[in-house]
Amino acid sequence: MAAPESTAAAARARSVADAFLRRRDDARLVEAGFWLVALAVPIALPEHAAFGGQVLIMMLFALSLDFVLGYAGVLTLGHAAYFGVGAYVSGLLSAKLGWHEPLSGLVAAGAVSAAFGALSGWLLLRYRDLTLLMLTLAVSTTLFELANTWSSLTGGYDGLMGIQIAPIFGVFEWDIAGVTGYGYVLAVLLLCFVALRRFTVSPFGQALRGIRENTLRMRAIGAPILGHLTLAYTIAAAVAGIAGGLFAQTNNFITMDVLSFERSAAVLTVLILGGTGRLYGALFGALVYMLAADWLAKLSPVYWEFGVGLLLVVIVLLCPDGLLGLYDRVRAAFGGRAR
Amino acid sequence: MEHAVQAAVSILFDGIAYSMVLFVMAVGLSVTMGLMGVINLAHGAFAMAGGYLTVTFLGNLGLPFLPGLVLAVLAVGAASIPIEHTLYVRIYNRPHLDQVLLTIGVTLMAIAVATYAYGPSPLSIKLPAFLETQVGVFGRDFPAYRAFIIGVGVLAFLALWAGFERTMLGAKIRAAVDNRAMAEAAGVNTTRLFTLTFALGSALAALGGALAVDLVGLTPRFALQYLVLVLIVVSIGGFGTIMGAFAASLMIGVIDNAGRYLYPEGSAFFIYLVVILVLVVRPGGLFGRA
Numbered sequence: 001m002a003a004p005e006s007t008a009a010a011a012r013a014r015s016v017a018d019a020f021l022r023r024r025d026d027a028r029l030v031e032a033g034f035w036l037v038a039l040a041v042p043i044a045l046p047e048h049a050a051f052g053g054q055v056l057i058m059m060l061f062a063l064s065l066d067f068v069l070g071y072a073g074v075l076t077l078g079h080a081a082y083f084g085v086g087a088y089v090s091g092l093l094s095a096k097l098g099w100h101e102p103l104s105g106l107v108a109a110g111a112v113s114a115a116f117g118a119l120s121g122w123l124l125l126r127y128r129d130l131t132l133l134m135l136t137l138a139v140s141t142t143l144f145e146l147a148n149t150w151s152s153l154t155g156g157y158d159g160l161m162g163i164q165i166a167p168i169f170g171v172f173e174w175d176i177a178g179v180t181g182y183g184y185v186l187a188v189l190l191l192c193f194v195a196l197r198r199f200t201v202s203p204f205g206q207a208l209r210g211i212r213e214n215t216l217r218m219r220a221i222g223a224p225i226l227g228h229l230t231l232a233y234t235i236a237a238a239v240a241g242i243a244g245g246l247f248a249q250t251n252n253f254i255t256m257d258v259l260s261f262e263r264s265a266a267v268l269t270v271l272i273l274g275g276t277g278r279l280y281g282a283l284f285g286a287l288v289y290m291l292a293a294d295w296l297a298k299l300s301p302v303y304w305e306f307g308v309g310l311l312l313v314v315i316v317l318l319c320p321d322g323l324l325g326l327y328d329r330v331r332a333a334f335g336g337r338a339r
Numbered sequence: 340m341e342h343a344v345q346a347a348v349s350i351l352f353d354g355i356a357y358s359m360v361l362f363v364m365a366v367g368l369s370v371t372m373g374l375m376g377v378i379n380l381a382h383g384a385f386a387m388a389g390g391y392l393t394v395t396f397l398g399n400l401g402l403p404f405l406p407g408l409v410l411a412v413l414a415v416g417a418a419s420i421p422i423e424h425t426l427y428v429r430i431y432n433r434p435h436l437d438q439v440l441l442t443i444g445v446t447l448m449a450i451a452v453a454t455y456a457y458g459p460s461p462l463s464i465k466l467p468a469f470l471e472t473q474v475g476v477f478g479r480d481f482p483a484y485r486a487f488i489i490g491v492g493v494l495a496f497l498a499l500w501a502g503f504e505r506t507m508l509g510a511k512i513r514a515a516v517d518n519r520a521m522a523e524a525a526g527v528n529t530t531r532l533f534t535l536t537f538a539l540g541s542a543l544a545a546l547g548g549a550l551a552v553d554l555v556g557l558t559p560r561f562a563l564q565y566l567v568l569v570l571i572v573v574s575i576g577g578f579g580t581i582m583g584a585f586a587a588s589l590m591i592g593v594i595d596n597a598g599r600y601l602y603p604e605g606s607a608f609f610i611y612l613v614v615i616l617v618l619v620v621r622p623g624g625l626f627g628r629a
Contacts, residue, residue, distance in 0.1 A: 075436050123619060129435065130378065131622040134574040138615050141567055145608035261563060265443050272440055306451035312444025316437045317429060 025201040034283065035190065042182045050178030050250075055290040056185040057246050060192055062270040062282035064239035067196055069268075070277030071205060072232040073212030074125065077133055078140030079240060079267055081120075084259030085143070086113045086241030091160050091248035092153070100166040102249055106188065109245030110238045117237020118230060125229040128215075137261070144259040159255035163248060181250040188246060192239050197279060199235060208232055209277075269308060272315055275322025284324055348479060350600050351593065356485035358592025359492025360554060364547030364565065365572040366499060366584040367540030373579020374516045374536050377427060378435055380442040382544050383566030384449035389415050389545025390557045391453055397464050404467040408549050416542030423537045431533075446562050453559040461556040488550050495543070499581050512536060516579045568595075571614050575624050583626030590625075 038056070042049040061083055068074045086109035093099040093108060124135045147154045154160055167173045172180050199205050207228050210218045219225055248254045257263065266289075274285020292311075296304040319326040368382045389411050396407035426445065430438045470487055473480040503509035514522040515529050523529050548561065555565075568591070576587030595610050602609075617625060 069436075075439065077439065127618075127622050130372075130574065130578075131618060133378065133435065133439070134570060135615060135618055137567060138571065138611050138618070142608060142611040142615065145611060149608045261567065265447075268440065268443075272436075302451050302454050305447050305454070309444040309447030309449075309451060312440045312447070313426070316433075316441040316444070317426075320433075320437060 021201075027197075031280075034280070038186055042179045046177055046179055049182040051290075051294065053178050053182040053185045053250050054247075055286060056182070056189050057243050057250070058267075058270060058290055059283045059286040060185075060189050060246065061240055061243040061267050062274070062286050063189075063193065063196055063279060064236040064243060065267050065271050066276060066279060066282040067199070067239070068233055068236040069271065070279075070281070071200055071212065072208040072229055074229060074233065075133055076136040076264070077261070077268075078136035078138075078264055079236075080259055080261070080263035081136075081140035081143050082113045082117055082237040082240035083244035083247070083263065083267075084140075084147070084256075085116050085237075086110065086244030087248040087254045087258040088147070088154060088160070088244075089113070089241070090245035091163050091254050094164055094249075095160055095162040096153070100164050102165050102168050102184070105165070105249065106242055106245045109248075110242040113241020113244070114234050114238035117241075118234040121230040121233030121237070122226070125233060126226055140259060140261065140264060144256060144261075147256045147259055154256065157256060159253055160248075161253065163252045163254075165249045165252065178250070185246050185250065188242060192242060193279065196235075196239065200279065204228070204231070266308075269312055272322060273311065275324035278324060281322050281324045285322065288323065345479075349481070350597050352481055353485060354593035354596035355589065356488045356492075357554065357596045358588045359488050360547050360551045361568065361572050361592045362492050362547075362585055362588035363495055363550065364544050365569045365576065365588055366495070366581055367543030367547075368569055369573045369576060369578055369580065369584045370512070371537055371540040372573060374512060375427075375431060375533055377431060378438045378442065379427075379540075380439060380566060380570075381445040381449070381562075382540070382569065383562040383564075384446045385415055385419060385541040385544035386548030386551070386565065386569075387449060387453060387557070387559065387562040388418075389548035390552045390561060391457055391462075392545070393549040393552060394457070394462050394464055394557065404464075404470070408546075411549050412542050412545045415545035416538045419538050419541035420534060423534055427537065446566070450559045450562050453562075457559070459559060461558050462552070463556070464552050466553060484553060488554070491546070491550065495546070496581065496585050503581055508535075571611075573624075575614060575617055575626075577624030577626045580626055583624060586626055587624070 041052050045052075061079075064082070065076075065079050068076065068079075089112045090105040090109040093105050099105060120139055124132060124139070127135060148156055151157075165174060168180065168184055172184070174180050200208075207218070207223055210223065211225055211228060215225060244258060247258065270285040270289045271282050272285070273289055274283065275281030292307065293304055296307050315322065319329075321328075364382070364386050367385075368379060371377065371379055371382075392411035392414055393408055396402045396411055397404060400407075402410065422445075426441065430441050466484055470484040472483045474483045474486050475481075476486070503513065511522065511527045511532055514525070515527060515532055519529055548557075551557070551561075551565070572584060572587045572591050575591065576583030576585075591610065591614075594613070595607070598607075598609055
């Protein structure tokens with residue numbers, strides 16, 4: 001009878017798998033460091049709070065892309081569509097309908113973007129590869145042109161004027177330096193991060209990784225591919241919409257640029273720079289990208305554009321798993337343990 | 340009534356000229372993407388380079404129109420060979436994501452270089468006198484330059500079609516598109532074939548870019564602006580088919596151009612919606628081989 005032996009083997013395998021998942025998924029102490037530093041920024045450097053808030057928004061936007069691209073493996077050239085929908089929903093609520101309360105505006109931005117993500121995802125995600133790439137591009141371009149056509153509502157290239165946001169909870173007044181805005185964005189970023197983290201370590205997150213690695217095999221074991229992908233896409237659209245909503249609320253002004261191809265390309269660059277499929281890659285990539293953009297664009301926007309282009313080429317050729325992946329490899333080379 | 344017919348004919352004529360520019364740009368991309376399986380988002384940058392080199396050759400060096408145009412096309416085709424050898428060969432077998440990123444990177448660098456060298460404002464070229472006039476066709480007058488573009492487009496279509504269907508090189512390319520390993524086994528040097536096809540595709544992009552200068556204007560943004568439209572033509576037409584690219588260019592070009600005249604604000608929105616519907620119903624494109 002081999003039964004007891006195979007039970008023991010199964011138990012051993014389970015404990016190995018358990019240890020692997022714990023090592024991969026459990027929160028580590030070093031993570032708290034990131035959030036403490038983020039919290040300390042407006043206290044230590046209040047004059048950079050406004051810029052810091054924009055960095056945090058880019059982090060949130062890149063996180064949403066990481067969820068579909070890094071975990072579910074969906075390559076999209078039109079992720080700005082959802083950022084833009086969120087930005088216009090919260091912007092229009094205030095500018096045209098006179099609804100100035102920030103939190104409900106943000107929820108509306110996330111909800112409308114999620115609904116649009118669910119619809120477009122359900123329609124598009126049955127396709128793969130080039131067709132999917134073209135469709136995501138076409139959807140975001142359609143929205144861009146729609147905003148242009150409907151410029152009486154959106155303000156078109158001139159931008160949407162007259163966004164006014166009431167104090168948060170009716171208590172925290174917005175300030176010129178942007179400290180309130182920073183705290184507001186940081187709180188939303190943390191909430192979204194925790195939620196996305198829960199999704200990625202859940203069985204659902206594991207199923208997404210499975211689809212990314214081998215769609216055919218996942219289909220063979222009976223996983224609902226389209227359903228899983230559509231749900232992931234919807235979640236990502238909601239988070240991207242919230243990022244867009246924050247962008248509109250903290251800047252009090254948006255143009256059609258929120259829907260542009262350039263923005264989709266930028267968020268892709270951010271994520272690749274940091275590293276995909278690890279959440280912190282999105283955060284780290286956004287920080288480096290925004291600092292570099294700020295520094296180079298001050299010299300000349302032309303330098304910045306060239307710099308981003310060169311960066312993309314170098315990353316693809318030299319470190320396709322991003323800066324955090326590079327860090328892992330360096331650490332492994334010096335005898336440390338890679339993730 | 341005569342007035343309406345006159346307007347319809349001239350809108351159609353302009354639309355066909357615009358289509359031919361799209362076709363020349365798209366067919367190069369269609370062939371390279373079909374043959375190499377590389378998502379080449381830098382195709383628009385090669386078109387832009389063709390436009391700017393033509394401006395330089397005609398304006399700064401004072402070359403006559405036709406030699407300047409040919410020289411610009413040849414220069415871009417030649418310059419694309421080392422780019423293929425150093426950059427593109429490294430991404431042939433990589434995931435689509437890497438291909439997208441690298442070619443976006445190349446595009447952004449090209450835009451930056453163009454902005455640095457030529458400035459951000461639109462440039463134009465001086466057309467020779469024989470293209471500034473009107474030509475009579477079927478008793479109507481049409482702008483000669485648009486007629487010239489249509490002529491070039493149709494010639495390019497015929498030459499490519501004949502080259503693909505009737506020559507040994509075309510047969511090798513078709514074989515490699517269908518089954519690269521099998522073509523290699525039969526003794527086709529696909530590496531050299533790739534380089535050659537890539538240079539041809541880039542030269543065609545440059546031709547399209549050069550022809551487009553006087554039609555739609557030239558700024559550094561050209562590399563991205565027309566990339567989307569060209570990608571759409573390619574995906575509607577289906578990869579690697581010359582006939583498909585031709586038919587899709589005519590369809591998109593004529594509709595887009597007519598929309599611009601009849602409903603200036605909404606045309607682009609409409610065309611992209613059509614594209615989504617087409618791709619959802621036929622993912623391989625209207626003329627693709629599924």
